Amino acid sequence: MTTTATDHPPAPPADGALHKAVLRRKRVPYWLLLPGVLWLLVFFAAPLVYQASTSVQTGSLEEGFKVTWHFATYWNALTEYYPQFLRSVAYSATATALCLLLGYPLAYLIAFRAGRWRHVLMVLVIAPFFTSFLIRTLAWKTILSDGGPVVRALDALHVLAVTDALGVTEGHRVLATPLAVVCGLTYNFLPFMILPLYTSLERIDSRLHEAAGDLYARPLTTFRKVTLPLSMPGVVAGTLLTFIPATGDYINAELLGSTDQKMIGNVIQSQFLRVLDYPTAAALSFLLMAVILAMVTVYIRKSGTEELV
Amino acid sequence: MTAFATTGSNGTDVRLTGISKAYGDVTAVHPLDLSVPAGSFFALLGASGCGKTTTLRMIAGLEEPTTGTVELGGRDVTALPPYKRPVNTVFQSYALFPHLDIYENVAFGLRRRGVKSVRKQVDEMLDLVQLGDYARRKPQQLSGGQQQRVAVARALINHPDVLLLDEPLGALDLKLRRQMQLELKRIQTEVGITFVHVTHDQEEAMTMADTVAVMNAGRVEQMGAPAELYETPRTTFVANFLGTSNLITADVVGTASDDVLLRVSDTKLTLPGTRCTADARVGGKLLVGIRPEKITLTHADDAGTIPDGRNRLTGRIAQSSFIGVSTQYLVDSPAAPGLSVYEQNIERDARLVPGADVVLHWNPDHGFGLDAAQSIDAGTDVVELGTDAREAGT
Structure with missing residues (x-):
């Protein structure tokens, strides 16, 4: 009984440190993912969104292009x-x-x-x-x-x-x-x-x-x-x-x-x-x-x- | 098993004549003759690299012999490719088809031979190996022991004339291996097919086989029933590879009736002439072998109680280890250092401790005589190798 009593007090801080260590380890995969995700965002997702918006624009080089949700471009291109x-x-x-x-x-x-x-x-x-x-x-x-x-x-x-x-x-x-x-x-x-x-x-x-x-x-x-x-x-x-x-x-x-x-x-x-x-x-x-x-x-x-x- | 009764197959004999295999300059198997009787359980025993697997593969047709012929039931099959030979193999790593389920793995051979309805036979075979509930699983979902049984079922379902087993239990742990040994023996008795089993485990070979051929460096050292090999080894390799032997170099000093009289340092030993496979000339040398469990230890103080007519050596206990059923002693004798003695733990003499002077004695009929020209250590180190390989395989 007495031994358990003396063993208990230092436990909570140790537990907290352990908790922190576990949290830190859980975060590691995200850090490892970061460069790749950034790369994809800048060089894949962003151009994709940009091109998607371009595809529904109308206008000309001189007057500039504007997003007009002109989906007919798709149909025209296909035909x-x-x-x-x-x-x-x-x-x-x-x-x-x-x-x-x-x-x-x-x-x-x-x-x-x-x-x-x-x-x-x-x-x-x-x-x-x-x-x-x-x-x-x-x-x-x-x-x-x-x-x-x-x-x-x-x-x-x-x-x-x-x-x-x-x-x-x-x-x-x-x-x-x-x-x-x-x-x-x-x-x-x-x-x-x-x-x-x-x-x-x-x-x-x-x-x-x-x-x-x-x-x-x-x-x-x-x-x-x-x-x-x-x-x-x-x-x-x-x-x-x-x-x-x-x-x-x-x-x-x-x-x-x-x-x-x-x-x-x-x-x-x-x-x-x-x-x-x-x-x-x-x-x-x-x-x-x-x-x-x-x-x-x-x-x-x-x-x-x-x-x- | 009804499936086998209908074929009336009782196995076929295998005859290898002058068969050898060389890979470039390296000879894996020296020309050897081997005859496996129909319906027997035959074991090829040897350390890794001794040529036993190559021999088996030549029977299966997976390896082309450099010289010699393979006959199955009197028919020369040397030139036949594996798919035309009436033999099936249980491979060391099972080689189950990973893309097929257990049912299709077992049915593979039947389907290749154009059998239309395989259902009944496959179900029966899966029952025989107690895997009926696993028919639709993939091999990788099964444990090692279960995969091993699938491999056996996949081979047996074809009613081969001869079943070849290439270290089929090598990847299993000790307990499962013992269980599968009995299982395979049961199946063999039940189906009556000739089994040729390759193994490096001497205990496995002795437990399962009717006949064991001990191979070493591409040659068959000795062939016979397990008890015969154990009791009367003809070479130091067999003496050391199968169990443990104490080998003592002795001078031949004469013969008396049927016995050979020998002398080691100042001690006289006798050996029945029938137990001596080597040529015993007076003035020549001989290796006397005696198994550790055949030796009795008596404390030097009680030397007078030892009956006459037994071979005796004096010595001092160097080590003793308690094993449970027995105690193993290492005894240094002027005749030979480091003799092994296994004593059953029935009435233990408390005086038999390291440092005690003892007399080792045995019935001369239990000894065996070997040619002294061969290496006394042959087969001792390969046992270690064999055990290591098995350990690594698990």
Whole structure:
């Protein structure tokens, strides 16, 4: 009894100190979040709000723009530029599919068969990033130039006759055709497909392949029933990382395409920088965001991997 | 289990002939012949890196042998890929498919072979391993012991001719491991399939297997029933790896009827010739082995009460530790330092404390003779290694 009595008095102050320490520790996450949140506020949220207000303004450069809640800009932009929207989605979807077809076998090879070459190959995948996006696309312009070795070789192999017939190239040239733009998009976004694919494939325990083989699965069945389902997070992440930026891209269409291959990114760019019709440009940007968000939502729902992304 | 009765499967024998595996310059398994009788529980025992898992993987087809053949029930399967072999494996880390639930994991093999209705068989199998209520859980939601049972069920449901188990209990804690040993033994008796079990745990091998093959550095050191291996080891490795042995270097001084007469320092020992696997030439040397629990300690003052005909050594107790069922003594003798003696705690002699002079004596029939040319310590350090590996695995 006496011992407990003497033990009690110093307890409240100690309790208070403990309470303070707990409070301080609880605040730590917020301090850690602060730089990121500030960054997002200044460079993401603020411009977003600014553009949102721009999109409902009317006026001209000379008289100045005023917020008039003119939502018709959206409708006008959509009716005028829906071909570019459709084209963007079509090109981007094709490029994403091509990236998946090219990237999956490569990522698979690097993850499971490359052995000690694994790291070298990964460096090679990332190597293009050491050169600017613009320079690399310009290089493609040279590669695909009319009468260049690539075009001549394709023509000699009658590939261009086939692609001409399919309508993706025209007049035995590659440059300034849909094929050139899709090839450029595929090339530029391929690493964004390979990296997440590789990461998810590499995480698969190779003993699962052995277990599948041990349980009567042939190699192709093992791939279909074990490897592919387990790499779905990588497939979803890779397609999103490819499709989203490719849809809004304008460099490839600008450098490798003609006016007939203009994508929505080109329209936004010219509205902002050449036509100086800021409300239309801003409205188009928001429409693009909405389209992408809607498609991605449907895609993630369909692939049933919400918890994996 | 009706599922197994209908197949009438009683297992198949496994025959390995001259099988070996080399990775570049490193030989993992030296050419070895191994014959596993149909329906038996066979254990490959050895420390990590001794080639036991490689041997198992060659039976499964997951590893291609460098030389030799694998026969299952008289059929040469050496060239067959794993998915065409009538064997199934329980992997060390279970290798359950994380994207499939327990039901689909167990049904995997049946579905691959085009079995249409798997429901009845899967339900029966889940009941056999007492996991009926967990059918729709994902593997990562199960405990280690439950995952282990799923791995067994997933393999057994295919009625393999041979079930291969690669350290299946390595990741479980001691208590669960003992429980699963009995469980696996029960299942094996029930289904009658040939089990080939790889383990580094000598107690596990002895508890479960009908036949144990002790492997060391890519070779089979000795093969036989657990009791035979324990009572009559043929190499120092087996003597030390399976339990503990006292090995004493002795000079062969002669033979009398069927016995070999030996001398260590000034003490005479005898060993029945039948218990000696080495060539005992007069003038040569021999290692005499005796298990610690076979030795009796008597205080030096009572030396006269020891019956005739027993081997005796004098010594002084260096250490004693009370274990519960027994007391373990470390006795230094002029013949050999650090002899282990386990005494049952029935009638403890209070004088047997460190520093006491004692006589160690044993029935000569309990000794065993080994070739003195081999390392006396072989297999002692690997026991430590094995225990460490197991500890790390938990």
